Structures are given as structure tokens and as C-alpha cells.
Amino acid sequence: MVGGSAGGVEAAISLVAGLPADLPASVLLTLHIGRGARSNLPRILTRSGRLAAEHVVDGRPLQPGRIMVAPPDRHLLVVDGRVRLSAGPTINRQRPAVDPMFASAARWAGPGVVAVVLSGTLDDGAVGAALVARAGGRVIVQDPAEAAFSSMPRAARAAVPDALTLPVRAIGPTAAELLGDVRRSLHPAKELDITASMPEHDDVAFLSPDESRLTRLACPECGGSLAEIDLDTVFYFRCHVGHQYSPQTLEAAQRVNAEAKLWSATAALEEHAVLARHLAARPSSEQEQSGEYRHAADESTRTAQMLTSHLRDRQPLEVDQDGVV
Numbered sequence: 001m002v003g004g005s006a007g008g009v010e011a012a013i014s015l016v017a018g019l020p021a022d023l024p025a026s027v028l029l030t031l032h033i034g035r036g037a038r039s040n041l042p043r044i045l046t047r048s049g050r051l052a053a054e055h056v057v058d059g060r061p062l063q064p065g066r067i068m069v070a071p072p073d074r075h076l077l078v079v080d081g082r083v084r085l086s087a088g089p090t091i092n093r094q095r096p097a098v099d100p101m102f103a104s105a106a107r108w109a110g111p112g113v114v115a116v117v118l119s120g121t122l123d124d125g126a127v128g129a130a131l132v133a134r135a136g137g138r139v140i141v142q143d144p145a146e147a148a149f150s151s152m153p154r155a156a157r158a159a160v161p162d163a164l165t166l167p168v169r170a171i172g173p174t175a176a177e178l179l180g181d182v183r184r185s186l187h188p189a190k191e192l193d194i195t196a197s198m199p200e201h202d203d204v205a206f207l208s209p210d211e212s213r214l215t216r217l218a219c220p221e222c223g224g225s226l227a228e229i230d231l232d233t234v235f236y237f238r239c240h241v242g243h244q245y246s247p248q249t250l251e252a253a254q255r256v257n258a259e260a261k262l263w264s265a266t267a268a269l270e271e272h273a274v275l276a277r278h279l280a281a282r283p284s285s286e287q288e289q290s291g292e293y294r295h296a297a298d299e300s301t302r303t304a305q306m307l308t309s310h311l312r313d314r315q316p317l318e319v320d321q322d323g324v325v
Contacts, residue, residue, distance in 0.1 A: 001105050001113060003098030003128070005032040005120025007148025009041065011168045012118060016049035016067060018172025023051065025114075025179045026062040028078065028105065030070040030096045032120070037072045045069070049172075058085040070096035077104040089242035090221065092124040092249040098152075099244065102128025106135040112182050113137030114175045118168065120152030123246040126159040130234045138178050139163035140171055155248065159234035212238070219243050220253040259314070262307055269304035273297040 004011055008031045019027065033039055045053035045067055053067035056074075061082050070076035074085040075096050084104075091097035098117070102125065105113050115132040117125045119142060129139045139160040144150035146167055157163050166174060212227040219226055219239035226237040226245075238244045245253060273296075279285060280293035 001028045001030075001102055001132075002116045002118060003030045003101065003120075003125045003152075004118030004142075005094075005098075005122075005124065005149070005152060007119030008032075009044070010119075010148065011142055012041075012045065013048045014168045015116070015118070015172050016045050016051060016053070018169060019049055019051055020173075020176050021050040021065065023065050023176055023179070025064055025112075026083075027051065027067040028070075028076060028083070028101060029053075029067060030076050030098050030101045032094050032124070033070075033072045033096065035073045035095070039069070039072055042067070042069050056083045056085055058083070070101065072096075075100045077101060078108050079104065080108065089244070091244045092122065092246055093221075093253055094124060098125035099128035099246075103131045106132040106137055109137070111136035112179075114178050114182075115139050116171055116175060117141045117153050117156040119147035119149045121149045122151055122252060123155035123248040125152055126155040126234050126246055127231065127236045127244075129156040129163065130159040130231050133160045133163070134231070140175060141165050142168050142171065151248070155246070159231075161233065217250075220245075220250070220257050226250075259311065262311055266304045266307045266311070269300040269307070273300040273304065276300065 002012060002015065012029060012031065016027070029041075029045075031041065039055070042053040042055055045051075051065055051067050053069055055071045056068045056076055059082055060068075062068075062078070068076070068083055071085070073087070073095055075088060075091070077084045077086055077100060086100070087095070088100075091099050102113075102115050105115075106128070113132050113135070115129050115137060117129060117139070129141075133139055139156065141153040141156045141163050143165050144153045144157070147153050153165075157165060164174065212229040215226050215228050215237070217226040217237065218224065219241075221243045222239060222241055224239035224241055224243075226239050228235060228237055234246070236244060236246045237250050276293045276297035280290040280297065285293065
């Protein structure tokens with residue numbers, strides 16, 4: 001399984017070039033793609049290596065030696081040996097997202113999973129990587145020093161301290177070697193004990209409700225209460241309808257929401273100033289009342305100008321851009 005975001009297309013091309021034609025496993029790939037985008041990624045990857053690539057068809061069995069790519073606006077999941085597409089809640093503000101793909105594959109295949117995190121901003125993939133490691137699978141991250149955007153690999157490495165860190169050209173051969181070792185030594189996860197504590201496939205974590213705690217934070221997307229869930233090496237937040245955020249992504253989403261609210265407040269102050277000046281100019285207004293209106297208008301104008309100046313001077317926020325691939 002391979003996940004990435006900004007800079008991930010170039011990294012994925014290099015990775016698949018190193019995969020052998022007789023790879024004994026399916027390659028599942030999720031890159032952040034805009035909801036209305038057209039993706040040519042399967043065609044690009046097919047030209048770049050020895051394996052054929054295609055967009056996922058819901059319900060199709062996993063096929064060794066095939067690259068199966070998440071289409072725009074659908075999560076790619078693994079359920080009982082088949083790939084499934086989900087229009088469920090966004091994870092880390094993305095659909096498709098890396099975390100649900102990693103988590104669902106870990107639930108089904110456990111030690112048979114090799115998860116790869118490529119270039120990208122923020123921290124999608126870190127929770128999923130921790131769940132793969134928790135289920136006995138292996139995690140590889142692109143060397144942050146060579147990644148176009150190092151945040152995703154760094155977050156995954158922090159969540160899985162014993163993850164392999166490799167240049168992207170070495171990831172394909174290493175993943176193939178690990179998968180060969182798995183086939184020789186391990187049974188399918190469904191024959192092991194790890195599935196007993198895991199929820200249904202559209203849940204990301206292998207945790208029961210009593211292993212999380214409610215916070216005073218609200219979901220940036222639906223306003224529902226967020227619960228904080230701790231996986232020892234990484235933690236994340238999830239609302240009751242299923243929106244989920246790793247820490248960096250939640251902080252970025254809250255910053256975006258805070259800025260939007262500040263602009264709304266600026267607009268409200270300017271509207272109030274216009275109304276107050278209009279009332280002050282009305283012939284029917286008493287002199288004392290007109291003065292109060294003008295004073296209120298001046299106060300709102302000054303505050304609006306202060307907010308506008310602050311917002312325009314803010315440093316740009318690093319956010320995950322929806323790429324057109």
C-alpha cells in the first residue's frame with residue numbers, strides 16, 4: 001500500500017519503476033486528488049514500470065502484480081480480500097485519504113501489509129501507519145530529506161519509530177523483498193487473533209469507544225464533538241459521524257476556520273458601521289443619539305481596519321493542495 005500527497009506523483013513513478021513484474025501482492029495507491037479532478041495516474045504508472053495500473057472498481061478481488069489506484073472523491077478500502085470504494089466522511093479533510101486505506105488493509109491482512117508513505121504535507125497516513133505496525137505489518141517512509149514535501153514521511157516516522165526510511169528508488173525492491181518474506185512465513189490475518197478487537201471496515205481505528213475521551217473541541221466540518229484517541233505513538237481526533245483528524249491536520253483546519261470567522265467578523269463590523277452612520281444622518285435622530293451612532297460607527301470601523309490589517313499580514317498557511325493528476 002502506498003500513500004502520498006503533494007509531490008507524491010513523482011515519488012510514486014519512481015517507486016513503481018522498481019517493482020518486479022512477478023510481485024506477489026497487490027499495490028494499492030492513494031494520493032490526495034481534488035473532488036472534481038480527472039486522474040490520469042493509472043496510465044502514467046503503467047508507462048513507468050512493469051505492472052499495469054487501473055482505477056479501483058468497487059468489489060474487485062485483490063490481484064497480485066496489479067496497481068489499484070483510488071479514484072477522486074472515494075476512499076479506497078480493503079475488505080475480505082476485495083477492494084471497496086467508500087463515500088464516507090472525509091479523513092484529514094481528504095477523500096480519498098491514506099489513513100482509511102492503511103487501516104482497513106491492516107485489519108484484513110495484518111502482518112501481510114507493507115505500508116509506504118511518500119511525499120506530502122501535514123500528517124495523513126501517520127495514524128494508518130501506526131495501525132499497520134500495531135497489526136504486525138511493516139512501514140516504509142520516503143526519506144524526508146529527498147521528499148518534495150517532508151511532512152507526511154516525518155509524521156509517519158514519528159508514529160512508527162522503527163519504520164524503514166529509504167530513498168524512493170529503493171522502496172520498490174525493498175517492499176517486494178518484504179512481501180516475499182511475508183508469503184513464506186506468515187498466515188493471513190484472519191487466521192490470527194488480531195481481528196478480534198477491530199471494528200467494521202469503515203472505522204479507521206481498532207479501538208472501542210471506552211478507549212477514547214471527549215474533548216471540548218468541535219469538528220471543523222460538521223460541528224460535532226471531537227473525541228481524542230491515543231495509540232501510544234500517535235493520537236488523533238474523531239467526531240461522532242466519522243470525520244477524523246490527525247493533530248497537524250486538525251490544527252490547520254482550525255486555523256482556516258479561525259481566519260474565515262475573523263473575515264466574517266470584519267464584514268459584520270463594516271456592516272454595522274454603515275448602518276450606524278446611516279442612522280446618525282437621519283433627520284429624525286436626536287443630536288445626542290446621532291453622536292452615539294457616529295461613535296459606534298467609528299469604533300466598528302477602527303476594529304474592522306485592525307482585523308483587516310492583521311489578516312493581510314499573516315504568514316501563509318501550509319495546507320494540503322488538492323492536485324489534478
